[in-house]
Amino acid sequence: MAGAGEKNVQVADGTRSPAASSADARSVRGEDCPSAGASRPVGGGTGIPALEARDLTLSWDGEHVVVQGVDVTVEPGEVCCLVGRSGCGKTTILHALAGLTMPMSGRVLLHGEDVTGRPGRVSYMLQKDLLLPSHRIIDNVCLPLVLAGMKKAEAREKAAPLFERFGLAGCELKWPSELSGGMRQRAAFLRTYLMGADVTLLDEPFSALDALTRVDVRRWFVDVVAELGLSALVITHDVDEAVSMASRIYVLAGAPAAGEPSHVAGIVPVNRVASESFELTDEYLAAKRRVMALLG
Numbered sequence: 001m002a003g004a005g006e007k008n009v010q011v012a013d014g015t016r017s018p019a020a021s022s023a024d025a026r027s028v029r030g031e032d033c034p035s036a037g038a039s040r041p042v043g044g045g046t047g048i049p050a051l052e053a054r055d056l057t058l059s060w061d062g063e064h065v066v067v068q069g070v071d072v073t074v075e076p077g078e079v080c081c082l083v084g085r086s087g088c089g090k091t092t093i094l095h096a097l098a099g100l101t102m103p104m105s106g107r108v109l110l111h112g113e114d115v116t117g118r119p120g121r122v123s124y125m126l127q128k129d130l131l132l133p134s135h136r137i138i139d140n141v142c143l144p145l146v147l148a149g150m151k152k153a154e155a156r157e158k159a160a161p162l163f164e165r166f167g168l169a170g171c172e173l174k175w176p177s178e179l180s181g182g183m184r185q186r187a188a189f190l191r192t193y194l195m196g197a198d199v200t201l202l203d204e205p206f207s208a209l210d211a212l213t214r215v216d217v218r219r220w221f222v223d224v225v226a227e228l229g230l231s232a233l234v235i236t237h238d239v240d241e242a243v244s245m246a247s248r249i250y251v252l253a254g255a256p257a258a259g260e261p262s263h264v265a266g267i268v269p270v271n272r273v274a275s276e277s278f279e280l281t282d283e284y285l286a287a288k289r290r291v292m293a294l295l296g
């Protein structure tokens with residue numbers, strides 16, 4: 001295990017991509033966000049990152065270090081991905097960013113505010129959609145609003161106009177079992193959106209989907225994140241998924257189970273050229289090669 005004071009961060013290319021979103025996105029958010037518009041701070045244009053992990057060192061037991069000296073920055077409106085091999089500590093980092101755990105050292109900043117160890121400030125979506133089988137889709141997606149104290153009828157009224165943008169028009173009164181995997185994930189993301197935070201963390205959100213559905217859903221996801229003015233950090237161990245979605249990819253390397261804490265081995269910017277098939281472009285392949293090389 002590396003020593004506690006030893007910092008292991010190497011930034012291969014720290015270029016910050018400009019925020020992908022725009023004033024348009026914010027206006028969409030202002031009009032369409034039915035949950036808690038006021039709770040979604042507008043970060044674009046301020047020069048302050050939406051989310052920052054600064055020098056995070058994390059452990060589950062206070063003894064064995066899982067990740068050490070990790071810096072991650074997500075600019076407003078940006079989709080970043082965190083990739084790394086199984087067990088390297090991706091979920092551990094997401095827990096800390098969500099405020100669910102306290103770091104051994106380091107800080108988490110949300111729009112510049114220190115939120116280290118403070119849960120409930122960002123939204124968090126897991127690999128499993130966790131839709132309640134006993135609730136219709138509309139009531140599943142309304143859960144964050146109802147849990148926040150809103151009356152069910154009011155919550156339904158606020159969520160309903162979003163169904164079309166989330167590709168769920170006509171599904172309001174269906175049961176989760178009646179939806180395809182891709183639709184369920186879109187419903188889960190709508191529920192996440194209704195949590196009212198503008199920064200969202202997603203842990204392997206599309207890994208349970210078949211390959212073709214996954215491609216469609218991640219394209220849809222990138223579009224909707226930009227349109228709604230969200231900022232997102234997505235965990236994946238699928239390099240293609242990372243390159244096709246992110247403007248920057250944080251590559252995590254290490255083997256904590258073997259006593260070697262993980263660190264950010266490099267940051268790969270993705271030069272997203274306009275193309276019908278970005279996945280076939282030289283830019284795509286160059287980014288993929290760099291990520292693969294960093295993963296070792």
Ligand SMILES: Nc1ncnc2c1ncn2[C@@H]1O[C@H](COP(=O)(O)OP(=O)(O)OP(=O)(O)O)[C@@H](O)[C@H]1O
Nearest residue numbers: 060066085086087088089090091092093237256257
């Ligand atoms: N709740 C926990 N308590 C103790 N140790 C944990 C806990 N969760 C994870 N770990 C350990 O922390 C290390 C990193 O796990 P983590 O789940 O963060 O990795 P990961 O990169 O997300 O893996 P995967 O891609 O397989 O989901 C592993 O050694 C794991 O055993």
